[in-house]
Amino acid sequence: MRLRSRRTATLLAVPTLVLGGLTLTGPSASADPVVPATAVSARTWLTGQLQDGLILSPYDDPDGNPYPDYGLTIDVALAAHAVDPSGPVVGEVSAAIADHLDAYLTPGGGTDLAAGGVAKALVLAQTAGADTSSYGGHDLVTDLEGRVATEGALAGRIQDQWHEVDQYSGDFANVIGQAFAAQGLDEAGSSDTDEVTDFLLQQQCAAGYFRQYFAAADAADQTCDGGDGKPSVDTTAIVVRALQSQTDDTDVAARVDDAVAWLLTQQRGNGGFGSDADIPTANANSTGVAAYALAITGHPTAAGRAAAWLRAHQAANVGTCRPFGAADRGAVLYDDAARTAGLAGPMDDQLVYQSARATADALPGLLATPAGPGDPNVLYAPGYVHTGSRTQVGVNDATPGAPLCAVLGAQRVLRWANPAGDAHLPLGVPARAGTYTATVSDASGAVGTARIRALGAKKLSLSVKERVHAGGTQVVKVRGLAAGEQGSVVVRWPAGRGGAAGSGAAGQANGKGVLRVAFPVPKKVSGRATVRAHGQFRDRAGRTSFTVTR
Numbered sequence: 001m002r003l004r005s006r007r008t009a010t011l012l013a014v015p016t017l018v019l020g021g022l023t024l025t026g027p028s029a030s031a032d033p034v035v036p037a038t039a040v041s042a043r044t045w046l047t048g049q050l051q052d053g054l055i056l057s058p059y060d061d062p063d064g065n066p067y068p069d070y071g072l073t074i075d076v077a078l079a080a081h082a083v084d085p086s087g088p089v090v091g092e093v094s095a096a097i098a099d100h101l102d103a104y105l106t107p108g109g110g111t112d113l114a115a116g117g118v119a120k121a122l123v124l125a126q127t128a129g130a131d132t133s134s135y136g137g138h139d140l141v142t143d144l145e146g147r148v149a150t151e152g153a154l155a156g157r158i159q160d161q162w163h164e165v166d167q168y169s170g171d172f173a174n175v176i177g178q179a180f181a182a183q184g185l186d187e188a189g190s191s192d193t194d195e196v197t198d199f200l201l202q203q204q205c206a207a208g209y210f211r212q213y214f215a216a217a218d219a220a221d222q223t224c225d226g227g228d229g230k231p232s233v234d235t236t237a238i239v240v241r242a243l244q245s246q247t248d249d250t251d252v253a254a255r256v257d258d259a260v261a262w263l264l265t266q267q268r269g270n271g272g273f274g275s276d277a278d279i280p281t282a283n284a285n286s287t288g289v290a291a292y293a294l295a296i297t298g299h300p301t302a303a304g305r306a307a308a309w310l311r312a313h314q315a316a317n318v319g320t321c322r323p324f325g326a327a328d329r330g331a332v333l334y335d336d337a338a339r340t341a342g343l344a345g346p347m348d349d350q351l352v353y354q355s356a357r358a359t360a361d362a363l364p365g366l367l368a369t370p371a372g373p374g375d376p377n378v379l380y381a382p383g384y385v386h387t388g389s390r391t392q393v394g395v396n397d398a399t400p401g402a403p404l405c406a407v408l409g410a411q412r413v414l415r416w417a418n419p420a421g422d423a424h425l426p427l428g429v430p431a432r433a434g435t436y437t438a439t440v441s442d443a444s445g446a447v448g449t450a451r452i453r454a455l456g457a458k459k460l461s462l463s464v465k466e467r468v469h470a471g472g473t474q475v476v477k478v479r480g481l482a483a484g485e486q487g488s489v490v491v492r493w494p495a496g497r498g499g500a501a502g503s504g505a506a507g508q509a510n511g512k513g514v515l516r517v518a519f520p521v522p523k524k525v526s527g528r529a530t531v532r533a534h535g536q537f538r539d540r541a542g543r544t545s546f547t548v549t550r
Helices: 037-047 070-083 089-099 101-105 115-128 140-145 175-188 193-202 233-242 250-265 284-296 300-311 336-343 349-368
Strands: 016-019 022-025 056-060 066-068 111-113 377-379 384-386 390-396 403-408 411-416 423-428 434-442 445-455 461-463 467-469 473-479 486-492 502-508 515-520 527-534 540-549
Touching: 037 070, 037 300, 037 349, 056 349, 070 089, 070 101, 070 115, 070 349, 089 101, 089 115, 101 115, 115 140, 115 175, 140 175, 175 193, 175 233, 193 250, 233 250, 233 284, 250 284, 284 300, 284 349, 300 349, 336 349, 377 445, 390 434, 390 445, 403 423, 411 423, 461 540, 473 486, 473 527, 486 515, 502 515
Parallel strands: 384 445, 467 540
Antiparallel strands: 016 022, 056 066, 377 390, 390 423, 403 411, 403 434, 434 445, 461 473, 473 515, 486 502, 486 527, 527 540
């Protein structure tokens, strides 16, 4: 057992964060200018989903009433508190959870007391400053201590109190609940803290990650390396956060460092994080908890890249690109597919519920949202594009993760900058030839324009000398091209002893749209030669012929 001097600290207090060039010690109130607008809008949307202090699921009980999601409700309160610790949300939620505590801790199915639920409720009550010894009719510390195993390989492990009802009954306690238990018991000054923390640390594999599920209760080896220790980004990040109040212990600090080092290896090139082998796709839940864990452990660059990914999945309108309704703005969508669904119209109940889960995990991570590196620039190649085709307008130096809106005629295209501040906005080229201007805007207004020159099908005019002597020179003039348009000319010579089949040349039209190409005529041919020319696109073409004499 470790001997440590514990400090009394506000729950969820974190090391100094540097956000947007300003220093923030711990979470900041929403009025503080260092809190990014992304976090403020996410908090506003998320807390707006509460009904009488609870998040309701889209699933109804037998009486037709929606089931409350108590665990998610607590996540919402803790996330809101991380952004606005002086706000009323955590107190309102705490009161609602206390009123429904028995329903949360005894959910049925044979579970008489859910240890992870007790731990999570304890952390909520402590954060709200409530009396944990008389909370919803429970002494939470005593209840939790009563669910800590005391003997053998299980010593320190939290366990549900349950009885068998059917084949689905059992002990559902896991490592995430163990992390909440370590956090809550440490805050309470419980004598069980060391054993609970020790067992939590046994769930860390040598690679640095924490698994999500315990070994079977009858397993002799309860360690991660001794069992089926599958990596979990979410669990690892949550443990890092939960152990912050115990990093004065050098052993705990070293284990946290190992966990953070592993998290850094899991970040994708786009800044996001997948969950595990079963959910490898980057998603807001995993990216959010990882972003916050990296931010509070002194990794602002990696945290900022993750926050940029989160920002790029937040429902936000910009310029005249306004696909999100007022009821949806601020929500963080779970992944690319959910964002696509959100863009299609008002979010339905299922998408709102999924987004509430995503936003609860993403909100603290949005505190690391980076500011832009400078003024955005619109980039576009000056060449021609074909009518009715697709083209892309580029942007660099945008705010990482920020939404960008491209407007071309009636088109409105919304895309997001990557963590480096780069973006590509695809546009449809109009069906009529001409010069068009696409305007790109960010949240501050128009940032630049792109001049799009569209060319359509056209019959080109070719002029040549009607008769030219073998061994001489034929000059082909192609008219009807656009100024500066690339073109090519091919001459097919008549059959002859020289064996020359044809000649080709390419060039660029002058300012009047004329391309001039000179060809040496083979010496040993005679007859009719054909000339074909086309512009930058194959349907801009023309043909003619002339006679070679000897």
